[in-house]
Amino acid sequence: MKMGKQRIITTCTRDCPNACGLVASVEDGRLVRLVGDPDHPLTNGIACHKTVKYIDRVYSPERITHPMLRRHGRWERATWNEALDLIAKRIRRIVEESGPEAILYYQGYGERTALKLLHRYFFNLLGGVTTLRGSLCGGAGQGAQNLDFGERVSHDPLDHRNSRSMVLWARNPASTNISLVPIIRDIRKRGGSVIVIDPAHTRSAALADHHIRPKPGHDGYLAMAAAKLILSAGAEDREFINHFSEGYEQFRAILDRHGVAELCAMAGVSTADAVILANTLMAQKPTSILLGWGLHRYENAHHLIRAVDALGAVSGNIGVAGGGVSQGFEEYGPFDQHYWGDTLNPPRRTLLIARVGEELLNATDPKIRMIFVTAANPLCMAPNTAKVTEAFDSAEFVVYSGHFMDDTADHAQVFLPATTFLEEDDVTASYGHNYVGPVNRVIEPVGECRSEFRMFHELAARFPFADRFRRSEEEWLHDLCAPIWAMGCDLPALRRGAFRLDAPMVPYVDKNFPTPSGKFRFMNEFTPSELPRHDPEFPYRLLTIAPHGSICSERTMADHAPLPEIVLNTGEAAENGMIDNDLVLVRSPVGQVRARLKVDPDQRPDVAVAERGGWTKAGHGLNLLTRDMVSAVGQGTPFYETAVAITPCPQEGVMGARILVVRHSPHAPGGVFCKELERLGAILTTVSPLEGDALPQTPDGHEGLVVLGGPQHAFDDEASPHFVPLMRLMREFDAAGRPVAGICLGCQLLARAYGGRTWTMDGLEFGFITHRATTAGMADRVIGSVLPLPPLMEFHEDSFDLPEGAELLVAGDSCVNQCFRVGSNAYGFQFHLEVDSRIADHWITGFRNGEFGNYAVYAEQFGEEFFVAIRERLPVLVAESEAWCRKVVAAWAAAL
Template structure:
C-alpha cells in the first residue's frame, strides 16, 4: 500500500509541476453518499483545483425542474402516504428498489386508498396497484398535461390554493387547452378511458399523492416532464397537505453543513468542469490542458456511464489512471493503480437524508476492517502528507464530522453525540413538505410560470417536448435499462458468474415473430454498439420494448451502456439513458 501511495503522490506532484492542475480529471458519483466521502473534494481543492464533474446520472433533470416550480425538491415523509386517498406511483418500482415504502403503501391500501402505477413496464409494484397504465416511453409529460386540461375543464381544481399560492395559472390553462383527451391518448398510447379514470381518481379523492421515480426524467425531455407532473399537484391543491405532495427528492440539509470545509472551493487556483453524461467526449476533446490523469472515486464509469465503448477508448488513452474501490470493477481493471478501501460497515460516517426521509443517521462501524485496507479518509491524509498540502487538515473522522456539522450545532444545538444516540430529524423538517406554503422561488409562490427558467433559456411553462429518438424500421424497439432488485447499480454484479450472459426480456409474440426462441442467445444492437444476451420471454413487457437490467459488468459479459449513446436531458445535465432505440437478432 505504501508503494502505491508513493507512486500516486509522485504522479500528482509531477503533474502539478508540469501542467495546470486541471490536467487531472476527478470522476466521482454516488457509490457512497456518506458525509465523510465529500472530503475528497477538499483534497483536490487543496491540491490546486482539478477538472470536476457536474450534472447527474440519476436525478439532475427532475431536481432542476422542481427548483423552478417549488424552489427546491422536498418530499413528504414516506409514512404520510397512509393518509392518501389516491396514490399515483409514477415511474417508480418500490417493490424492487424502495422496499422501505412498501409497508406504508400496503397500510394505505388497507385504509381504502386507490393505487395507480404509471410505468411502461409491468413491474412488481403493479401487484400492489388497483390500476396499471403503460404509456409510451418518454410521453409522460403529454399524459400529465392532458390530465391537467381535463381537471381544469371539469372544475376539479383548488381555486383558493391557486389564487393564494400559484403564479402563472392563466398562462398554463391557455397552454394545456390543446391537450385534448384524443391528443393525449394518441401521443401517450394510453386509452381515453384510462385517462378518464386517472382524472377522476386524482381529482375527486383529495388528498392525493404522486410518488415519482427517477426513470421518467432520464430522457431529453426529463426536466419538463417533472414540471408537468408537479403542476397536477399545484392546480388541485395537493401541495402542503397531509396525504398529498408530488414526491421526488429531498434537499433539506444544505443549511446545516459547512460546504466550504468539505469542498475547499476558495482554495482552488484552477477549476474546470465536465458534464458527467459526456465524460468520454470531454476526455477526447479537452485542450489546454489535455487530461493527463483520471482519479476515480465512488464510481464505475466504464460500466455505468453512457457509450461504454467510447468511454473505454477514451479512458485507455489517458496516461495515468487511479481508482479507489473495494472490487476490481471494469474501471479499476483498466487503471494503473487501484487503492482498496473499506466497506461502509467497516467505518463510521454520517448519512444525511436521501430522497425519502428526513433523518440524519450515524452509521456505526460494525465490522473490524482488514488492518492493511485504509479508509478513504486515510488515503487522502497520506497523499496530503506526501504532497505537503498546507490546506488539507490531517485529522480523523470524528474531527471532520464535528466540523462539517458545526453550522447545525451552532443553529440548533444538535451534536454528534445526539446523532450517535439515535436518528435525528433534520431541524425544521416536517412530515408534510411545504405545509407552510413558503415556497423558495423568486415570487415565494409555486411557479407554473417561471421567469427564472425563462431567464436561463428554458420555457417558462411546464411544456411537452417529444423525445428525439422513437422506434423506426431499422430500430423498432425502445430499450429500457432499469435497476434490478439484486444490486445497487453495478456494485453487486461482482457476484455474477463470469460466463453468464445478461438477460434481455422480450414479449413472447415479439420473439416468435422474429424467430428468436426463449432461452436462445440473441444480439441486441443499436447504432452505438451491441450486446449478446440470453432471451427470456416475459409477457408483461410491451411488444415495442426490450428490457435489460443495468449494472452488469463488461468483464462479466455485460455492459448494457455500450448500447446507449451520450445524450443528456433538457435541464440539469442528466443522462438520458432511456432515450434509446434498438433491434434484436437471433445468434445461437
C-alpha cells in the same frame, strides 16, 4: 475491538434512497448478521434482501484487500507507502508540468457520506483539479422541479401515511425503496388506491391497484389528459391556481391544443387510464405523487416532470399533508459544504458526467493526464462504454479506489482497497428521507483495506497542506456536521441512532414558494417535437432499470449469469420469430451486446427492459448501447433516449453449436469455461454419469465435447464404469472433426483414450502455479494465441504419460504434462482453467478443513502461511485466470 458478541447500530450508505438503519451482529470480531434496526423511526426494522447478501460482499473471495500496482501489465502487491508515494509523485509531476486541471477527480455515487466531502477538499488544497458536473441519476428531475417550486423540497416519507391514495410515477419501491412498501400496503388496507405509472412491468406493479404503461418519454401527455379531466369536472383547486401560482393561462393554452382522447393516444394509454388517474386525484385526496428516477432519463425530461407538477397543482395536492409531488432529498444538504473547498481557487474546469467519455477525449489545455476515481465504476455505469474506455485508456495514470476488480479497475495503474461502510466511522444522510444516521464501525477493516478518508489523510501528509487536512475523523465530523448540531443533536447522540433533520413534513404548506414571485410556476412551454421519436430501424426503447438483486454494479464476476436478460413483449417477440430463452443480438446506433430473451405478455410492445449494472467484461455491459447525451434541464443523463433493435443472433461461429458436457462431481462444475461457451452462443447439454445419467452412444447431435474434472482416478474403471465408453466417445468426437476439451480428470482420460498411462503422483499439486509454454505451445492455434500464461489453479494427485502422437503445449515443474493436443482437435488441460472465485474458494476452504476426504492425507504438505498467501492473492489470481480462460474458450471453440 472487543471479542465475543456485539450488537452495533449503523446505517447503510449505499446508492439507495432508503439509507436504512441497521443492526449488525458481530461474533469474535466477525460480522455474522445484518438486519434492519427496529428503532429507526422511518425504516422501522425493514431492510431489503440485499442487506443480508452484503455480508458475503464484505468477505467475498474476490474482494481486493491490499494495495496493488500494475507493473509490466500485471497487478503486483504493494505496501500503502509504495502506492501513496507513487500517487504523490505523479500528482506533483503532473501539476508542475501541466497544472492541476490535468488531473480529473471522478467522485461517484457509491457512498456520499460526511467525510467523503473532504475528497474534493484535498484536491482543492492541491490547487483545484478538473471535476465533474451533472448527474447520472436525478439531475433532470431536480432541475425541472426547481423551475416549478423554486427549490425542490419533497414530502417526508412519514407524511405519506396521511395519503388516501398514491401514484408511483416511474418508481419501483419493491426493488429500490423498500421502506415505502408498508406505507403502500397501509394505503390500500384503508381503502385507498395505489397507481403505478411505468412503461416497464416492474415488481411494484403487484403492489398497485392499477398499472398504467405510457409510451416511454410521453408521460407528460398522460398528466395533461388527467389535468383536463379534472378541469372539465370543475374539481380543480381554484384557490391555489388564482392566489398561489403563476403561468396558469399559458399552461391552460397548452392543454387546449389537444382533447383528452388525443393526449391519451400520444401518451400511448387508453382514455380509461387517464380517467382512473383523474378520478383517484379527485375522489381520494390527498394523493402523494412520487417520482422515480426512470422519469428523469430523457433529454427533455423537464417536459414530463413539469407536467406532473402541474397536475399536482391543478388537483390541489401541493402544500397539503399527504399530498405533494416528491422527487428526492439532498444527501449532502445537512453538511457544511464549504469544506468542499471550491472557494479556495478560481473556478476550475468541469466535465459533464453524462458525456464523460467525449468530454475527456476533447479536454485540452491541459489534456487530462491522470484520473482519480472513488465510489464509482464509470466503465460500467456511464453511458457509451466504448467511448469512456477509450478516454480512460488515453490518460497516462488512473488511480482506482474500490472493492473489486471490476471494469474500471481493469484500466487502472493503482488499486487502493477501500473499506465498506461496515468498517468505518462516519455520518450519512439520504436522498430518500429526512434522517441522518450514524455510520459506526462494525468490524475492523478486512486485510489492509482503508477508508477513503484515511487514504486521503495519508496522501495529504506528502504535500505542503498536510496541516490543513490531517485531522481526526471526530474532529472533522464536529465541523462538517455543524448544521446538524445546530438542530439540537450531537455526535454521541447520533452514534446511538438516527436523527431527524429540521425539515418540513409538508413543504410549501404556507403556499409560499422560493421563486421570484413567491408563487408556484406552471409549465408554460411544451414542445412535442423534442420528445423521443420512433425509429423503424431501432423500434424498441431500451429501459435499463435498477436491478432487484443488487445495487448498480455492486456485484462480482461470479455473480453474473452467462448473458444479460432482456425482456420483450411476448407477441412482439413472436412476430419477429423469437421465443422465450432465445439468444438475441441487441443493437443500438453506438454498439451491440448479446442477451438472453425473456418474454412477458404484460410488457409494452415498444420497450425492451433489462437490469442495469452488469459488468462489461462479464458480457453484461448494456452501456455499450447507450448514447452519451445530456438533458436539456438539470444536466442529467438521458439513458432512455437509446433505442435498440432485437434480432435472433446470427448463426455464425459458435452460435447454436451443441456441446456435450460430462460432469463428474458437483464440486467441479464447468465454471468459466462453460459460462463462456454459453456467452458465445453455444447450447450446452450436461450429463452426470455418476448420478445416473446415460452417455450418448455417438457424437451425433453434438458439435463438441467437454469433459470436466472430479476426484475419481482416471485408471479406476471399476469405480467409474462409464470411463471406457467415455474414452471411446472422446476419440469418436475427434475422429469426426468435433473439438474435445478435457479438464483435469478429463485431461487424464483424454491421455488414456489415446494410449497414455495414468498414475498417482507422490503428492498433491494444489494452488495457483506458473507454468511455461513449450515451442509447440507457442505455435499452437489455441495456446499460442493466448500467451502469456497466468498462474493457473491445480488440484490433482494423478498425472499421465503423454500419449503417442500428442504435442505437449504447456509444461510444469513438479508435474510436467500440463496441456497437450492430440488427434485432430482434442485438448487436455491438467490445470483448472475453469475456476471462478466461488469454485476456488470452495476448494481452498474444503481442502484446508479436511472436507474432501480423499485429499485429507495431503493437508500436512501445506502450512498455514500457504493458505494465508493464496487467500490474499486470490482476487487477482482468479481475475487473471478467468480472463485467460475466456480467450482459450474462444480459440478452442473456433473449430466448432
